[in-house]
Amino acid sequence: MDDAEKAWKSIEGGVAAPKGFHAVGVQAGIKYKDKYDVALIFSQVQAQAAGVYTRNLVKAHPLYLTQRHLHDGLAQAIVINSGNANACVGEFGDQAALAMAQTAAMFLAVPPEDVLVASTGVIGVEMPLDRVLNGIRTASAELLGEVVKGIRGQDETAADGAHRAALAIMTTDTMVKEYAYELPCSQGGVIHLGGIAKGSGMIHPNMGTMLGFLTTDANLPAAELQRILREAVDESFNMVTVDGDTSTNDMVLLLANGTAGVALSGEDEANFEKMVKMMCVQLAQDIARDGEGASKFMEVLVVGAQTKEDARKIARSICGSSLVKAALFGEDANWGRILTAAGYAGAEFDPAKVDVLLGDLIVAQEGKGVMFSEEKAKEILQAKDVQISLNLHSGEEQATAWGCDLTHEYVTINGSYRT
Amino acid sequence: MDDAEKAWKSIEGGVAAPKGFHAVGVQAGIKYKDKYDVALIFSQVQAQAAGVYTRNLVKAHPLYLTQRHLHDGLAQAIVINSGNANACVGEFGDQAALAMAQTAAMFLAVPPEDVLVASTGVIGVEMPLDRVLNGIRTASAELLGEVVKGIRGQDETAADGAHRAALAIMTTDTMVKEYAYELPCSQGGVIHLGGIAKGSGMIHPNMGTMLGFLTTDANLPAAELQRILREAVDESFNMVTVDGDTSTNDMVLLLANGTAGVALSGEDEANFEKMVKMMCVQLAQDIARDGEGASKFMEVLVVGAQTKEDARKIARSICGSSLVKAALFGEDANWGRILTAAGYAGAEFDPAKVDVLLGDLIVAQEGKGVMFSEEKAKEILQAKDVQISLNLHSGEEQATAWGCDLTHEYVTINGSYRT
Structure with a gap:
């Protein structure tokens, strides 16, 4: 698509660009020191939410939890860790995923059912849960600071937090995958879309170790979001292949909190759909470019x-x-x-x-x-x-x-x- | 299967071990000098024949010819070249495959419809047909010499010819894949089975660039051979994977000329089936071991x-x-x-x-x-x-x-x- 055809433009801010969203990343030392490895994305109000998951029969523990928590189409926070996939570790894994959601929920004062969880990293090894939960506590504190600053109109650091979240979800990735767009609407007002992704090795059509998180302040019902996300993922993330392996952990989530306060007309909604697809394509292309050891x-x-x-x-x-x-x-x-x-x-x-x-x-x-x-x-x-x-x-x-x-x-x- | 359980034993001679079969390999300079690259396998009498082919939608030209010539379940010779796949070159490719069959047929004095053709090598480049046909002429002359020696009882060189045929079908293979077995039958008499194969890169379940040729002096109808070969291939060649790519050229052929003059009882036939499967497994394992650049x-x-x-x-x-x-x-x-x-x-x-x-x-x-x-x-x-x-x-x-x-x-x- 030519730039001239696009109704939207690129802006700064990543997943914190849409109104009412905040994000942070912290270093919890899960696998490496000095590596951001816990990310938190938070909406000030409960958001409509959609999710697309790996088709691998072997699914990581957080996937089951996230699918369960998304059953009502509502969510308010996403907590993500890298350095450990929390996959194939039995009962411990389910408890660990739940503990991650509960810890974030407690500190952010939201129902645990509105917290979604994602993990990426090595499979079959129990995660160092203490470190992960400590990371979530630190991240929550930092995030609440961002919220307060935002309320006070001092949110110039929001983009930094979102960028650290983008860093925290990376594993063997060599480049950050982070975008934000702004779409002026036909009846006035502006809606925003933010997105981050990770993925380099083990990438395949059915979403091998690929994580994507999108946020928007548009107002759309969960069912509509789900359709839009499904179609966008089919034409983007599912068309990337690095080595043909499909991971146990992959998911793409889209949260819409309606905070922009704009009623979407038919044309705006069509543009919104295109914008989501375009961002997914951009993130997917970045993943292919970042294929493990890729030179072309x-x-x-x-x-x-x-x-x-x-x-x-x-x-x-x-x-x-x-x-x-x-x-x-x-x-x-x-x-x-x-x-x-x-x-x-x-x-x-x-x-x-x-x-x-x-x-x-x-x-x-x-x-x-x-x-x-x-x-x-x-x-x-x-x-x-x-x-x-x-x-x-x-x-x-x-x-x-x-x-x-x-x-x-x-x-x-x-x-x-x-x- | 333990050695003790086997009713047959290993012998020398490759595809020329069964009575009435001869094989040679010559250097035709198709792609490299000093490389055997044209092989000829010949039965003194018309044989019952079976074939299994690649499932790739894009098939090399010789496959169509071989399928056509095998339609009646009868064959007497197989001509194979390495160094060029004769695939994706249009009308030229069909004519080249036909010329290969006709040239062998003329020199060996058999109907062209009883000659089967196989090729392996680079795709999409016209083969140097002059060199290939010259190679077939040389091979035919040499092979007729082998037949004469065989009639005179001087066939001690038969194994050498068969070994050169095994060398001639190799491309990036680093080791010869050649076996022969001897099965004593319950009512007296002995039947033989010989086999050669090539394959290293591009090997996958559905037979990526894999060629296999089996000969036997047992007496079985084509339909029965076809069933036995199909089942053996499903448990052997189709269970090998080197890089997941399926080639345009793969085939496995089995010729049975009945020259052993042994009537197979039920038990013998069961042993024969097991023996064919075992040889296919052995050849398939060799292909996996010889995977391009494989160290394990x-x-x-x-x-x-x-x-x-x-x-x-x-x-x-x-x-x-x-x-x-x-x-x-x-x-x-x-x-x-x-x-x-x-x-x-x-x-x-x-x-x-x-x-x-x-x-x-x-x-x-x-x-x-x-x-x-x-x-x-x-x-x-x-x-x-x-x-x-x-x-x-x-x-x-x-x-x-x-x-x-x-x-x-x-x-x-x-x-x-x-x-």
């Missing part, structure tokens, strides 16, 4: 598919192919591997009709190789961002997926993550 | 599944997980990744019931981590062969899959394969 970013565009699902399957299959990823790393114009990955995607198409492009260079037409300039191909593949396009010539549907190359660095990072 | 061999055993298909899905999912593979490389007892890969396999099970073992060391029980000796785990993971077992405690079915670790070497090899 890959965008795969599939057009001319019979169904949207076919286009998605093919785009994700290409992005997830170890051979395509290794060829990208080696800057090798191996379009045969691209077509091969399309072929095992489980989608319907006629291989004899497919065109393949690297950037704007046609490398295969109607399913077979064409003469192309190896020099031009090399130039395209040497760039940090590489676009691969397929036209299936079988229909009108399309989809885009994002990924990265497979590097020596990936092997090094993942050969020694746990220990 | 992984066997994943899943027991206690509700259905066979569930057990297979989970075993393959674990073997194919980049994160499990990288952890294996790093000798990191990261059982959380094992459970995670089981969780996204698309199979049904209760995560709270699962036990995970590394070798004989229990690392997780009832879905959660247990205290285990890191020292013992390290010792198990430092071995060249590592067994991972899961007990789902949900049923009676089981399956085994084979794979390898993900190494720096894999990235290097696949970053520069085409050029």
Whole structure:
């Protein structure tokens, strides 16, 4: 989408940009010293809320709690820790997730049922609960300070708190993923949207170790939020693949507290929807760029598919192919591997009709190789961002997926993550 | 299976071990000098034949020809080249595959419809057909020499020819995959089975760049051979995964020429079936061991599944997980990744019931981590062969899959394969 087409603009403030939201991050020493590892996001009033979760059969303990607490479509705070996934540790894990919610609830004076919990990190190891709860206490105190400052009109530090929250949810991430937009409404007034995300390794269509938290001061019912979030996630986070593994812990949450006091007209709501989708795409692309050990970013565009699902399957299959990823790393114009990955995607198409492009260079037409300039191909593949396009010539549907190359660095990072 | 249980024994001779079969390999200079790259397998009499092919939607040109020529369940020769996949090159590819069959047919004096064709190598580049056909001519001449020597009782070189055929089908393989067995029958007489395979990179359940050729002098109808081969492939080649990519070129063929002149009783036929399965498993394990850049061999055993298909899905999912593979490389007892890969396999099970073992060391029980000796785990993971077992405690079915670790070497090899 061109900038000119956008009804909104980028602003500072991350998840604390929307009115009535505050966020902080603190260092609790869960896995490392001097690393922000506990984040707290808080709305001054109870908010409508929506959530999308991993499809992995093995789910981390906080997911069950969050799903339960979101059952009524209402929430007021999100507490997140990195450094430990709180997954596969049995009864202890359920109790730990509950303790995290209760501790935040007590300090923030909200019902425990309105606190959502997320964790990311190593699986199968009991979290150091004392440190986590201490972190939540510190974060709560700091957050209440932010609230007071906000009430006094001294909220110039709000963006700092939100930024520290963005830092606190990171694990092997090398860059902060944080955005905020402002949307002027047709009947006057402005609504805001903030978002942070984490993810680098183990990223896959069905949301491998990916966390995303969005806040808005728009006024929408939970059911509507849920639909908007679901659609946005399907076109963004679920189209990112780094290594094909789907995590036990992934979730994306969206809280809307209505504090902007703006009634959304039809057009505004359409813009709001687009804005949410755009922010999810931006966060998702950042995750692909930040793939563990990645040196290149890959965008795969599939057009001319019979169904949207076919286009998605093919785009994700290409992005997830170890051979395509290794060829990208080696800057090798191996379009045969691209077509091969399309072929095992489980989608319907006629291989004899497919065109393949690297950037704007046609490398295969109607399913077979064409003469192309190896020099031009090399130039395209040497760039940090590489676009691969397929036209299936079988229909009108399309989809885009994002990924990265497979590097020596990936092997090094993942050969020694746990220990 | 213990040696004592086996009704057959290993012998020399590869695919030329069964009576009436001959094989040769020659150097045609298709991609490299001094590399065997054209193989010919020939039966003196028309044989019953069965074939199993890749499930990739994008299929190489020789696959269509071979499927067509096998339609009647009869074949007499197989011609194979490495160095070029003859895939995705349009009309030229179909003509090239046909020319390969016709050339072999002319020199060997058999109908072209009784010649099967297989290719492996780079995709999307027209093969140097002159060189390939020259190679087939040379191979045919050499093979006829072998036949004559065989008739004269001077067939001591047969094993050499078969070995060169095994060499000729290799690409990035680092070791020859060649076996022969001899089965004494209950009513007297002996039947033989020979087999060769290639495969290292791009290996996946649905037979990524994997070729297998089996010969036997047993007497079985094509339909029965087809059933036996299908079942054997499902439990062997389709349970190997190196990098999750499924190739355009894969096939496994089985020819039975009946030359042993033995009538198979019920017990013999059961033994024959077991023998075919065992050879396929042995070849498949060799492929996993030879995974591109692999430093370790992984066997994943899943027991206690509700259905066979569930057990297979989970075993393959674990073997194919980049994160499990990288952890294996790093000798990191990261059982959380094992459970995670089981969780996204698309199979049904209760995560709270699962036990995970590394070798004989229990690392997780009832879905959660247990205290285990890191020292013992390290010792198990430092071995060249590592067994991972899961007990789902949900049923009676089981399956085994084979794979390898993900190494720096894999990235290097696949970053520069085409050029």
